[in-house]
Amino acid sequence: xxxxxxxxxxxxxxxxxxxxxxxxxxxxxxxxxxxxxxxxxxxxxxxxxxxxxxxxxxxxxxxxxxxxxxxxxxxxxxxxxxxxxxxxxxxxxxxxxxxxxxxxxxxxxxxxxxxxxxxxxxxxxxxxx
Amino acid sequence: xxxxxxxxxxxxxxxxxxxxxxxxxxxxxxxxxxxxxxxxxxxxxxxxxxxxxxxxxxxxxxxxxxxxxxxxxxxxxxxxxxxxxxxxxxxxxxxxx
Numbered sequence: 001x002x003x004x005x006x007x008x009x010x011x012x013x014x015x016x017x018x019x020x021x022x023x024x025x026x027x028x029x030x031x032x033x034x035x036x037x038x039x040x041x042x043x044x045x046x047x048x049x050x051x052x053x054x055x056x057x058x059x060x061x062x063x064x065x066x067x068x069x070x071x072x073x074x075x076x077x078x079x080x081x082x083x084x085x086x087x088x089x090x091x092x093x094x095x096x097x098x099x100x101x102x103x104x105x106x107x108x109x110x111x112x113x114x115x116x117x118x119x120x121x122x123x124x125x126x127x128x129x
Numbered sequence: 130x131x132x133x134x135x136x137x138x139x140x141x142x143x144x145x146x147x148x149x150x151x152x153x154x155x156x157x158x159x160x161x162x163x164x165x166x167x168x169x170x171x172x173x174x175x176x177x178x179x180x181x182x183x184x185x186x187x188x189x190x191x192x193x194x195x196x197x198x199x200x201x202x203x204x205x206x207x208x209x210x211x212x213x214x215x216x217x218x219x220x221x222x223x224x225x226x
């Protein structure tokens with residue numbers, strides 16, 4: 001068994017598409033109309049056949065309280081691996097991205113936490129070689 | 130007030146939280162929990178850390194603020210100065226309120 005798709009709930013699929021592709025650097029994989037919403041997934045350009053991230057609409061009434069509570073306490077909804085957290089932090093902050101946690105070295109791993117502008121916090125992580 | 134400060138400082142976990150906030154102000158609950166686990170091996174639940182923060186807040190040693198949808202915690206050293214003045218400047222009487 002392996003992870004095929006994982007998802008984040010996004011407030012606005014258009015804005016999410018722009019943020020996840022133009023800012024974070026993922027590429028669109030599937031974009032299928034489903035009623036008012038879309039089946040919208042992105043993948044890493046480094047692994048186009050790898051795990052897809054589904055940008056799932058936040059319409060369900062349970063979603064907003066869940067997201068609000070996570071953001072208030074600073075808890076990330078997903079975690080993405082990068083080569084170097086400090087480099088990505090500098091690059092993304094240059095693009096106007098807001099971080100709720102600056103790069104933090106914790107033994108063998110370094111993390112940072114950013115706001116995806118669609119109601120979620122996303123953690124970046126790298127492991128020391 | 131002085132009682133609250135001494136009570137807050139009596140607990141080693143709360144002193145660790147202050148150490149970490151002294152290193153970087155403006156941390157989310159998640160960051161504080163992460164630091165306690167990874168830097169100090171203190172695997173407390175979020176609820177437990179929340180309760181420690183509440184004690185620190187009621188003593189005025191930690192101030193929490195909301196910034197949009199986020200909540201951050203800052204260190205406030207002012208109550209420390211007040212309790213220490215009692216011995217450093219003996220003329221100042223203890224605040225017995």
